Amino acid sequence: xxxxxxGGSLLTDKRRKFSFREEVARRVAREIVQSGVxxxxxxxxxxxxxxxxxxxxxxxxxxxxxxxxxxALTRGAMTRLNLLVVETMIEAGLNAVGVQTSAIxxxxxxxxxxxxxxxxxxxxxxxxxxxxxxxxxLDSVRGVCILSGDTLVAGLAQGLKPERxxxxxxxDGVLDRSPxxxxxxxxxxxxxANYREVLAALPSGEDAxxxxxxxxxxxxxxxxxxxxxxxxxxxxxxxxxxxLLGERVKCTVVERGDYR
Numbered sequence: 001x002x003x004x005x006x007g008g009s010l011l012t013d014k015r016r017k018f019s020f021r022e023e024v025a026r027r028v029a030r031e032i033v034q035s036g037v038x039x040x041x042x043x044x045x046x047x048x049x050x051x052x053x054x055x056x057x058x059x060x061x062x063x064x065x066x067x068x069x070x071x072a073l074t075r076g077a078m079t080r081l082n083l084l085v086v087e088t089m090i091e092a093g094l095n096a097v098g099v100q101t102s103a104i105x106x107x108x109x110x111x112x113x114x115x116x117x118x119x120x121x122x123x124x125x126x127x128x129x130x131x132x133x134x135x136x137x138l139d140s141v142r143g144v145c146i147l148s149g150d151t152l153v154a155g156l157a158q159g160l161k162p163e164r165x166x167x168x169x170x171x172d173g174v175l176d177r178s179p180x181x182x183x184x185x186x187x188x189x190x191x192x193a194n195y196r197e198v199l200a201a202l203p204s205g206e207d208a209x210x211x212x213x214x215x216x217x218x219x220x221x222x223x224x225x226x227x228x229x230x231x232x233x234x235x236x237x238x239x240x241x242x243x244l245l246g247e248r249v250k251c252t253v254v255e256r257g258d259y260r
């Protein structure tokens with residue numbers, strides 16, 4: 001079984017609110033079906049969840065009444081995006097079902113503390129692909145917080161013990177500087193020997209969930225528990241399928257190891 005994260009920047013155009021990349025999503029779904037692998041899918045918020053979470057300041061929790069509307073709007077937006085993703089997968093021939101993340105997860109001061117995996121395991125046992133997503137969830141300290149798709153992937157990895165973790169992005173992998181900068185180069189492997197240097201070079205605060213810096217931090221945490229992961233550019237046809245099958249592909253591999 002593989003945990004697959006579909007990035008919000010892959011599925012949506014973050015420059016336009018509520019913009020779903022239908023053709024990209026259809027091709028991604030076809031590659032998933034063609035791979036034939038057993039999956040748990042997680043997708044990011046992209047232009048659906050992130051703008052609302054930022055507008056209402058939900059990352060730090062509830063401190064004023066008007067944020068309650070932001071919670072409702074963000075949850076609604078993520079439900080709509082999840083439905084679009086699931087419908088696209090069903091059309092491609094995958095028996096997929098959406099699982100509401102905020103119904104099975106809870107946090108404490110921004111940290112994931114509870115993840116009820118019985119529904120996920122149950123769908124897998126039936127041969128159905130569960131599709132979860134980054135979401136606004138209850139937080140015992142803040143009221144609510146944003147549970148990113150990357151943090152959710154880490155929680156799923158610890159509970160489900162997948163064979164592999166694949167992150168489908170809109171870039172080739174982790175680069176040595178911002179993708180917008182000229183001369184940005186792919187870092188093919190991240191190891192305990194180089195990850196601090198790589199992390200220090202990455203920009204922070206790209207969106208409501210911390211961008212590539214937060215993503216890499218989560219992957220390093222998973223790697224320290226024995227799970228390697230792959231970041232691949234799913235905008236390029238065929239790469240996602242190769243990554244799911246474990247074939248050689250242009251990507252960044254975060255190797256398992258001791259990252260302390």
